[in-house]
Each structure stands twice: as structure tokens, then as C-alpha cells.
Amino acid sequence: MDTLLPIEADPTRLASLAARGRRPEFTDDPMLDRLYSVALVLTAELAITRLRLDAVERMLGRGDDVSRATVDEFKPEPHEAAERARLQREYLDRVFRALTAEGQRKAG
Amino acid sequence: MTPASWYQVGRHALLPEAGHDDVARFDVIAQLNTLLADRLAPAVRATYEQVAAPAWEAKHGRAPANRKEVAEALAHQPAYRAWSLVRRNTMEYRQHTGRALALRQMRKLRDRAREFNDGADTLHLDPQLDIPKYVASVDTHLMPGGYACEVVDGDVCNAASYDSGLFATLGGAGGPWNDAAGRALVAWLARHAPDFSPRTIVDLGCGLGHNTLPLRCAFPSARVVAIDVAAPFLRYGHARARSLGIDDLEFRQEDATHTSLPSGSCDLVFTTMVLHETSHDALRKILSEAKRLLAPGGLTIHLEQPPYRQFDAYEQFMRDWDGRYNNEPFWSALHETDVPSLLRSTGFEAANVFETRCSAPLVRERTQAEGAVVEDFGRAPSWYAIGAWQTAHGNVVKGEYGHGHTPADRS
Secondary structure (H helix, E strand, O other): OOOOOOOOOOHHHHHOOOOOOOOOOOOOOHHHHHHHHHHHHHHHHHHHHHHHHHHHHHHHHHOOOOOHHHHHOOOOOHHHHHHHHHHHHHHHHHHOHHHHHHHHHHHO | OOOOOHHHOOOOOOOOOOOHHHHHHHHHHHHHHHHHHHHHHHHHHHHHHHHHHHHHHHHHOOOOOOHHHHHHHHOOOHHHHHHHHHHHHHHHHHHHHHHHHHHOOHHHHHHHHHHHHOOOOOEEOOOOOOOOHHHHOOOHHHOOOOOOOOOOOOOOHHHHHHHHHHHHHOOOOOOOOOOHHHHHHHHHHHHHOOOOOOOEEEEEOOOOOOOOHHHHHHOOOOEEEEEEOOHHHHHHHHHHHHHOOOOOOEEEEOOOOOOOOOOOOEEEEEEEOOHHHOOHHHHHHHHHHHHHHEEEEEEEEEEEOOOHHHOOHHHHHHHOHHHHHOOOOOHHHHHHOOHHHHHHHOOOOHHHEEEEEEEOOOOHHHOOOOOOOOOOOOOOOEEEEEEEEOOOOOOOOOOOOOOOOOOOOOO
16 A cells, blocks of 8 residues: 555645745845746746647648657657747747847846 | 757656647757757846946956955846846746646556556665655755655656756757767776776766666666665656666665665776765765775766856856755855865875866757857866765775876776
């Protein structure tokens, strides 16, 4: 018989457990820190959605059978991986421009 | 430069099954780490040099001289806060991603590990072992539950998450098998001790053994023992090694401060990125245990991040971020500890103690790129190392032993 934590039945809840220890705050408003956390994950999750769309487009372009299962098995060719990485990088640069532009301006 | 993709991770039977979005999530995390290293961190430096340090100097009549003063200068700077927010949240997201992937297949992974582990005489677990407080009570690098927690009997989840996510954390710099530290040690031995042929090799604090495997491959006739306190990592690591065709690597659940191995029975006793995760008390004991285990002519060597004394105040402050905000409570103290002095205090001859650098040969398939890897404050495939040779004849020192060289009387 397995010994289970009470919430084992729900792996999603288990995965969402926070690490022990004080969570640091980097702004002067705790809600702003939380908003930042949400924004970062939303940014990443949208990137993932965009990559999935990219996978579907490439599969349709090849005339592949497109289903949830075949998209999950999609593996880009090296040149496609490079294009997908560039797409992500440009996307992240756009989203985080407000944070990086500061350093460039000062460094410039 | 094309960043590494999780599609390049080395496949073995224990690796969690990942769909498109799981892979993409890890790849975005790797990209966020790249953004941190080559966009956000330079913005912090520019702000420090051009705004924060001059402002602090105007107030105090001199430049910031230590980490604490750099912290005062930078604490309210938007560039520093932004870098910290992205870094902390990327790490939390990485943990969530790896754990969600492993937890949703926890039984399948557990059962797969059992297929390799049940009945094997190379996996020795000790359910009675006292897990040291510095492991049991710390969720190191924000890993919920820490190394030793078990969600189900025979659990391997946090190990599977660790193995899956490390590639993204390192941006692929560890290579497909995340074994760059082990390969770096092998390369160091080949260069600095080409005649050294250890018959018994021990990895203290092996985790899932990803850095033990290169030693096993470099010295195929040696007995190789991987020791850790965390059963989930040993189960996972043992099964992982077996699934890769390595069936003579021993995994033992023991405390590295007092192992069951006989005194003088080992030729090479090493650690990789372990010392900064131990308490100061355990650090001394682990180094003493390594000394006890070594046979005449044996070597102990420990791969780590460099000590702070090598860096200016700004670099120290940035490198200390993990100690402040990544649940690495022993990080700062270790990097201020004179480990060579500790090694001497365990009984090694002063002339046999050395500091060196171990670098992994670049893994070509990592990217199609040429050129240097951007170092994200310590997350690069190159390590500071502290080591000591056991003299060949008791404690009698003969000859001139230097940095990174083998003792003249070792034969």
C-alpha cells in the first residue's frame, strides 16, 4: 500500500506547492511582486501557445496528419528549431524591452 | 547562436514523457535564463557603474567596498529589482514545470524505476538513515519538498524533475546528460594526472549520479560508488544508469559524513556542487571522511563555484544572489570559507593541497553555434576545484608538490 500525502490524488495541487522558506519581495508593494510573477508566467505560457501554433503550421505545411497526439510528437528539424528559437527570442525581447532598454541606454 | 533545446536532452528510460508544450516550456525557461544572463544582468551592471555606485560614493565619500555596500547601492534600482524578479520567478516556474511533469506520471515513473531496481545488488537503500537537517529542512534551489521527500512509496518525482529541468537551468551547458562537472573532472585527471588509475572511486552527495557516470566510463575497471542521503534520487539514478547500460555502478544511501566504507579503501573521493549545500559542520566532516577513505596516493577533489575572495565587491554581490533568494542557505558561508585550510586541518600535508580549475570539453551537439558560452554568474560548464593528494607513504612528504600537480612520491 502506498503511503500518500493527503493531496496526492491531485498532482496539480502537489506541483503547485511553494518551496519552504520566506519568499522575497523585490518591490515596495507585495501585490506588485505577485503581479510580476503572474505576468512572467503568462508571458511564458503565451510563448508556448505560439510555439504550438508554429508546430501545427509546419505540420499542415508538410501535409502531416494533425491531431493532439501528433502535435505532441512533433520534433523540429534543426533549421526549424533555429527558427522557433529566434521567434521566441524576438518575442521575449519585445515583452521585456522595458527592462533591457534601460541598461542599453545607460551603457550606450 | 541557437540556444539549446530540450529536444537535445539525452533520452533514457526514466526521463518523464514530455509532450510538445512540456518541451516548449523548458525551452522558454532556457530562453529566460539566457535573457537574464545577456540582457538583464548587463543592465544591472550598467546601472551600478553609472548610477548606483556614483550615488553611493557621493554620499559616503568612497566607492562601495563590499557586498553589503553594493547591496545598499543597488537595492532600490529598478534594473536590479527587475533582474531579481525575473530570476526568482523563472526558478519557481522551472520547479513547477519539472514537478508538474513528473508528478502527473508519478506512478509510471516509480514503477519504471522498480523494473530496474528490484532485486539489483547495486542499490543499497537504508530506510533507517537519519536525513541530516540541512537536507531535510531545506527546499534547496526552491525545489518543494527538497531532495528527500517522498510522495508515494518508492517515489522518484523530485529526482525526475531535477533531471528534466537541469538542462533548462543550465541552458544546455551541462550537455545532453547534464554531466559536464563529471566530464570536467575526467578531463582534469587526464591532463594533470595521466598515470592516475583509481581502482575505487567514490562520489559523495551524488544526487542522481549524473556526474558519476563520466568517471565510471573513464575508469571502466574501477569500483565506483555513488553515495547520497536522498532515496528518491538514488532510486532514480540507479535506474537511469541501468537503463543506459551501466549495471555495475553502486548507489548507496549513506551520510557522506560517515560512510560504511573502510578506511584507506578509496583512490578517488570527489564531490560536485555539494559543499555549498552542506552545513559548516557537515562540510568539515565530509572533508575528514574523504581523508579517512583515501588510500596512499589517493586524491580527493571537490568541484564548486569559486570562493568570493577571487572577485570584486560587485561580482560577489551578484554571485551571492543564490544564497539570498534561491534557498541556498549555506552558499554565502561556503564561498567565504577557506576550504584549502580546512583540508589541511583534516590532516593533508599543506604541499599536497591545491586549488585548480576544471572545465568540461564543449559538447558540440549542444548547439550549432561557435563561440563562448555566456556565464550567468556561476552557471557555466567550468568549476573551481579544491583538492588534496594523500601521500603515498603515510604522511611523509617528498618533493615539491604544487597547484594541480600530483605528488612526486605517488606511484
